[in-house]
Amino acid sequence: MNVEAIIKTEKEIPLRQRTLIHLNLVSNKVTEVTTNKLKPFDVSLQQFNVLRILRGQKGKAANLSTLNDRMVTKMSNTTRLVDKLITKGYVLRTACESNRRKVEIYITESGLDALLQMDKAMQSADETILEKFTNEDLIVLNKLFDKF
Known part of the structure:
Protein backbone atom coordinates (compact mmCIF):
# COMPACT_ATOMS: atom_id res chain seq x y z
CA MET A 1 0.00 0.00 0.00
CA ASN A 2 1.68 3.17 -1.19
CA VAL A 3 0.52 6.04 0.99
CA GLU A 4 1.54 8.79 -1.43
CA ALA A 5 -0.25 7.11 -4.34
CA ILE A 6 -3.42 6.58 -2.34
CA ILE A 7 -3.64 10.16 -1.12
CA LYS A 8 -2.41 11.39 -4.51
CA THR A 9 0.55 13.47 -3.50
CA GLU A 10 4.04 13.73 -4.90
CA LYS A 11 5.24 15.55 -1.81
CA GLU A 12 7.36 13.54 0.60
CA ILE A 13 5.44 12.99 3.81
CA PRO A 14 7.45 13.09 7.06
CA LEU A 15 7.96 9.57 8.45
CA ARG A 16 5.86 9.93 11.62
CA GLN A 17 2.96 11.52 9.77
CA ARG A 18 3.23 8.95 6.96
CA THR A 19 3.15 6.14 9.53
CA LEU A 20 -0.04 7.43 11.14
CA ILE A 21 -1.69 7.93 7.75
CA HIS A 22 -0.60 4.42 6.79
CA LEU A 23 -2.09 2.96 9.99
CA ASN A 24 -5.39 4.73 9.26
CA LEU A 25 -5.45 3.46 5.68
CA VAL A 26 -4.75 -0.11 6.81
CA SER A 27 -7.41 0.12 9.51
CA ASN A 28 -9.95 1.39 6.99
CA LYS A 29 -9.08 -1.43 4.56
CA VAL A 30 -9.48 -4.09 7.27
CA THR A 31 -12.84 -2.60 8.27
CA GLU A 32 -13.98 -2.48 4.63
CA VAL A 33 -13.10 -6.14 3.96
CA THR A 34 -14.64 -7.45 7.19
CA THR A 35 -17.77 -5.32 6.84
CA ASN A 36 -18.30 -6.62 3.30
CA LYS A 37 -17.95 -10.23 4.49
CA LEU A 38 -20.61 -9.66 7.17
CA LYS A 39 -23.02 -7.83 4.83
CA PRO A 40 -24.89 -11.01 3.74
CA PHE A 41 -25.72 -11.68 7.40
CA ASP A 42 -27.10 -8.16 7.97
CA VAL A 43 -24.79 -7.83 10.99
CA ASP A 113 -25.82 -21.15 14.29
CA ALA A 114 -25.58 -17.79 12.51
CA LEU A 115 -22.26 -17.08 14.21
CA LEU A 116 -20.79 -20.33 12.84
CA GLN A 117 -21.61 -19.11 9.33
CA MET A 118 -20.20 -15.66 10.09
CA ASP A 119 -17.01 -17.29 11.40
CA LYS A 120 -16.47 -18.88 7.98
CA ALA A 121 -16.96 -15.54 6.26
CA MET A 122 -14.58 -13.84 8.68
CA GLN A 123 -11.97 -16.55 8.16
CA SER A 124 -12.17 -15.74 4.46
CA ALA A 125 -11.74 -12.05 5.30
CA ASP A 126 -8.70 -12.87 7.45
CA GLU A 127 -7.14 -14.81 4.58
CA THR A 128 -7.77 -11.94 2.17
CA ILE A 129 -6.36 -9.32 4.52
CA LEU A 130 -3.28 -11.31 5.53
CA GLU A 131 -2.52 -13.14 2.28
CA LYS A 132 0.80 -11.35 1.70
CA PHE A 133 2.12 -11.92 5.23
CA THR A 134 4.17 -14.87 6.46
CA ASN A 135 3.80 -16.13 10.03
CA GLU A 136 7.14 -14.50 10.78
CA ASP A 137 5.83 -11.19 9.43
CA LEU A 138 2.79 -11.47 11.68
CA ILE A 139 4.91 -12.20 14.75
CA VAL A 140 7.00 -9.08 14.08
CA LEU A 141 3.91 -7.00 13.34
CA ASN A 142 2.26 -8.08 16.59
CA LYS A 143 5.42 -7.27 18.56
CA LEU A 144 5.39 -3.81 17.02
CA PHE A 145 1.68 -3.36 17.79
CA ASP A 146 2.35 -4.37 21.40
CA LYS A 147 4.37 -1.16 21.72
CA PHE A 148 1.11 0.78 21.59
Whole structure:
Protein backbone atom coordinates (compact mmCIF):
# COMPACT_ATOMS: atom_id res chain seq x y z
CA MET A 1 0.00 0.00 0.00
CA ASN A 2 1.68 3.17 -1.19
CA VAL A 3 0.52 6.04 0.99
CA GLU A 4 1.54 8.79 -1.43
CA ALA A 5 -0.25 7.11 -4.34
CA ILE A 6 -3.42 6.58 -2.34
CA ILE A 7 -3.64 10.16 -1.12
CA LYS A 8 -2.41 11.39 -4.51
CA THR A 9 0.55 13.47 -3.50
CA GLU A 10 4.04 13.73 -4.90
CA LYS A 11 5.24 15.55 -1.81
CA GLU A 12 7.36 13.54 0.60
CA ILE A 13 5.44 12.99 3.81
CA PRO A 14 7.45 13.09 7.06
CA LEU A 15 7.96 9.57 8.45
CA ARG A 16 5.86 9.93 11.62
CA GLN A 17 2.96 11.52 9.77
CA ARG A 18 3.23 8.95 6.96
CA THR A 19 3.15 6.14 9.53
CA LEU A 20 -0.04 7.43 11.14
CA ILE A 21 -1.69 7.93 7.75
CA HIS A 22 -0.60 4.42 6.79
CA LEU A 23 -2.09 2.96 9.99
CA ASN A 24 -5.39 4.73 9.26
CA LEU A 25 -5.45 3.46 5.68
CA VAL A 26 -4.75 -0.11 6.81
CA SER A 27 -7.41 0.12 9.51
CA ASN A 28 -9.95 1.39 6.99
CA LYS A 29 -9.08 -1.43 4.56
CA VAL A 30 -9.48 -4.09 7.27
CA THR A 31 -12.84 -2.60 8.27
CA GLU A 32 -13.98 -2.48 4.63
CA VAL A 33 -13.10 -6.14 3.96
CA THR A 34 -14.64 -7.45 7.19
CA THR A 35 -17.77 -5.32 6.84
CA ASN A 36 -18.30 -6.62 3.30
CA LYS A 37 -17.95 -10.23 4.49
CA LEU A 38 -20.61 -9.66 7.17
CA LYS A 39 -23.02 -7.83 4.83
CA PRO A 40 -24.89 -11.01 3.74
CA PHE A 41 -25.72 -11.68 7.40
CA ASP A 42 -27.10 -8.16 7.97
CA VAL A 43 -24.79 -7.83 10.99
CA SER A 44 -22.33 -5.06 11.76
CA LEU A 45 -18.79 -5.70 12.93
CA GLN A 46 -19.81 -4.54 16.42
CA GLN A 47 -22.82 -6.89 16.47
CA PHE A 48 -20.53 -9.75 15.39
CA ASN A 49 -18.22 -8.83 18.25
CA VAL A 50 -21.12 -8.96 20.75
CA LEU A 51 -22.12 -12.41 19.47
CA ARG A 52 -18.56 -13.69 19.85
CA ILE A 53 -18.36 -12.35 23.40
CA LEU A 54 -21.66 -14.02 24.29
CA ARG A 55 -20.53 -17.32 22.76
CA GLY A 56 -17.40 -17.07 24.89
CA GLN A 57 -19.60 -16.93 27.98
CA LYS A 58 -20.40 -20.64 27.35
CA GLY A 59 -24.04 -20.35 28.36
CA LYS A 60 -23.47 -17.97 31.27
CA ALA A 61 -25.15 -14.59 31.27
CA ALA A 62 -23.34 -11.42 30.33
CA ASN A 63 -24.41 -7.91 31.19
CA LEU A 64 -23.90 -4.65 29.33
CA SER A 65 -20.83 -3.85 31.40
CA THR A 66 -19.23 -7.19 30.46
CA LEU A 67 -19.92 -6.54 26.79
CA ASN A 68 -18.56 -2.99 26.95
CA ASP A 69 -15.39 -4.17 28.69
CA ARG A 70 -14.70 -6.85 26.10
CA MET A 71 -15.62 -4.98 22.94
CA VAL A 72 -12.81 -4.47 20.45
CA THR A 73 -14.33 -1.10 19.55
CA LYS A 74 -15.33 0.69 22.75
CA MET A 75 -18.69 2.37 22.40
CA SER A 76 -21.55 3.57 24.52
CA ASN A 77 -24.39 2.18 22.39
CA THR A 78 -24.10 -1.47 23.42
CA THR A 79 -27.77 -1.43 24.42
CA ARG A 80 -28.73 -0.57 20.84
CA LEU A 81 -26.48 -3.35 19.48
CA VAL A 82 -28.12 -5.87 21.81
CA ASP A 83 -31.59 -4.59 20.83
CA LYS A 84 -30.82 -5.19 17.14
CA LEU A 85 -29.53 -8.71 17.89
CA ILE A 86 -32.70 -9.44 19.90
CA THR A 87 -34.80 -8.36 16.90
CA LYS A 88 -32.84 -10.82 14.74
CA GLY A 89 -33.44 -13.61 17.27
CA TYR A 90 -29.72 -14.00 18.01
CA VAL A 91 -29.82 -12.81 21.63
CA LEU A 92 -32.13 -12.95 24.66
CA ARG A 93 -32.29 -10.35 27.41
CA THR A 94 -33.80 -11.12 30.81
CA ALA A 95 -33.96 -9.44 34.20
CA CYS A 96 -31.70 -11.00 36.82
CA GLU A 97 -33.75 -12.89 39.42
CA SER A 98 -31.61 -11.73 42.36
CA ASN A 99 -31.37 -8.10 41.20
CA ARG A 100 -34.24 -6.90 38.99
CA ARG A 101 -32.24 -3.83 37.90
CA LYS A 102 -29.53 -6.04 36.41
CA VAL A 103 -29.99 -7.27 32.83
CA GLU A 104 -28.69 -10.66 31.73
CA ILE A 105 -27.90 -11.27 28.08
CA TYR A 106 -27.56 -14.68 26.42
CA ILE A 107 -26.85 -15.87 22.88
CA THR A 108 -29.61 -18.05 21.39
CA GLU A 109 -29.20 -21.29 19.41
CA SER A 110 -30.12 -19.29 16.34
CA GLY A 111 -27.37 -16.81 17.23
CA LEU A 112 -24.84 -19.62 17.65
CA ASP A 113 -25.82 -21.15 14.29
CA ALA A 114 -25.58 -17.79 12.51
CA LEU A 115 -22.26 -17.08 14.21
CA LEU A 116 -20.79 -20.33 12.84
CA GLN A 117 -21.61 -19.11 9.33
CA MET A 118 -20.20 -15.66 10.09
CA ASP A 119 -17.01 -17.29 11.40
CA LYS A 120 -16.47 -18.88 7.98
CA ALA A 121 -16.96 -15.54 6.26
CA MET A 122 -14.58 -13.84 8.68
CA GLN A 123 -11.97 -16.55 8.16
CA SER A 124 -12.17 -15.74 4.46
CA ALA A 125 -11.74 -12.05 5.30
CA ASP A 126 -8.70 -12.87 7.45
CA GLU A 127 -7.14 -14.81 4.58
CA THR A 128 -7.77 -11.94 2.17
CA ILE A 129 -6.36 -9.32 4.52
CA LEU A 130 -3.28 -11.31 5.53
CA GLU A 131 -2.52 -13.14 2.28
CA LYS A 132 0.80 -11.35 1.70
CA PHE A 133 2.12 -11.92 5.23
CA THR A 134 4.17 -14.87 6.46
CA ASN A 135 3.80 -16.13 10.03
CA GLU A 136 7.14 -14.50 10.78
CA ASP A 137 5.83 -11.19 9.43
CA LEU A 138 2.79 -11.47 11.68
CA ILE A 139 4.91 -12.20 14.75
CA VAL A 140 7.00 -9.08 14.08
CA LEU A 141 3.91 -7.00 13.34
CA ASN A 142 2.26 -8.08 16.59
CA LYS A 143 5.42 -7.27 18.56
CA LEU A 144 5.39 -3.81 17.02
CA PHE A 145 1.68 -3.36 17.79
CA ASP A 146 2.35 -4.37 21.40
CA LYS A 147 4.37 -1.16 21.72
CA PHE A 148 1.11 0.78 21.59
